[in-house]
Amino acid sequence: MVDGAGVAPTGYVADDEFLYRRVLPHYIDWETNPPEPASEAFFDRDFRISVDRAELRGYDPSYTQGGSSNCVCCLLTRSVRKIDEVVKGDSKGGVAMQHNVDVEPVPLPDNVAHAEIFAVPHISNDRLFRRLRHALKRLSSWEQGIAP
Amino acid sequence: MSVLTVSARKQTSIRRPTSDRIFYDVRHVAVGDDPAFVHENFRTPLAGTSQKLGQMLSWQENWNRHGAAKPNALSILNALRWIDHMRIDLASARMRWREPYVVPDANGHIVFEWSCRDRTLSIYISPDTVEYLKVKGPNIYSDMEDGEIVADDYLDLWRWLMEPE
Numbered sequence: 001m002v003d004g005a006g007v008a009p010t011g012y013v014a015d016d017e018f019l020y021r022r023v024l025p026h027y028i029d030w031e032t033n034p035p036e037p038a039s040e041a042f043f044d045r046d047f048r049i050s051v052d053r054a055e056l057r058g059y060d061p062s063y064t065q066g067g068s069s070n071c072v073c074c075l076l077t078r079s080v081r082k083i084d085e086v087v088k089g090d091s092k093g094g095v096a097m098q099h100n101v102d103v104e105p106v107p108l109p110d111n112v113a114h115a116e117i118f119a120v121p122h123i124s125n126d127r128l129f130r131r132l133r134h135a136l137k138r139l140s141s142w143e144q145g146i147a148p
Numbered sequence: 149m150s151v152l153t154v155s156a157r158k159q160t161s162i163r164r165p166t167s168d169r170i171f172y173d174v175r176h177v178a179v180g181d182d183p184a185f186v187h188e189n190f191r192t193p194l195a196g197t198s199q200k201l202g203q204m205l206s207w208q209e210n211w212n213r214h215g216a217a218k219p220n221a222l223s224i225l226n227a228l229r230w231i232d233h234m235r236i237d238l239a240s241a242r243m244r245w246r247e248p249y250v251v252p253d254a255n256g257h258i259v260f261e262w263s264c265r266d267r268t269l270s271i272y273i274s275p276d277t278v279e280y281l282k283v284k285g286p287n288i289y290s291d292m293e294d295g296e297i298v299a300d301d302y303l304d305l306w307r308w309l310m311e312p313e
Contacts, residue, residue: 039261
């Protein structure tokens, strides 16, 4: 199974792979200079953030863009995996749970480049997930040509 | 036709107008049976935010095509009240106001977000709670702090956001 770019997807997302994330106009903070993606641009109700593997998109972000009014930002997988452990504290000031952040391919019938950023163990608390979204916002950069 | 007129007049009595105050008259003048026409001459400090929140009331389920919930009307109402209180209290404390970036989150609750230099302050408003998240870097543990906002905690949050270290 190959995608339109003629690249066969692998079962592992390498550290040096770039990831594309579509950013709708509603999720661009125009109050900053230059405009930035808002942290909510990385939300997902399942607590797994959908991205496209840039190599499998032929390094063409327009496949991810999905509409001329949308923008695309880019993340490096190595940076995502280096996000510090997401730690949930307990009421006594100790560590109740630690999470690591990873990226895995989740090819779809209409998108073999699809992958997901997620925490292990799974995060089901939005208060904790917000921190991950903010970290991804800080690690992302606009993709040239598809920026606000 | 009814006409609402707003006129600015220079105060010539003992109270001298300052550079940041305009004294004005608002008079309703009824002319015929047409409904009154009201024209906004001055933009309010929350005009943009209020407009965006009002628009969200009409957004539907999956408005972002990524499964987002329909914006919660009670969250929107709570957000409007809360941000108005915040703005008034900041003005009383003589702190400079900036309108936030505003968007509904995945669950239909309201997020206000401000960025200043390398800092970000996010406020999350649901019908029952108001929570904050302070961010000054990508380190999830050492660069971020969250909690529930109680009373006028936002004054300290605003100082942290706006004032240099």
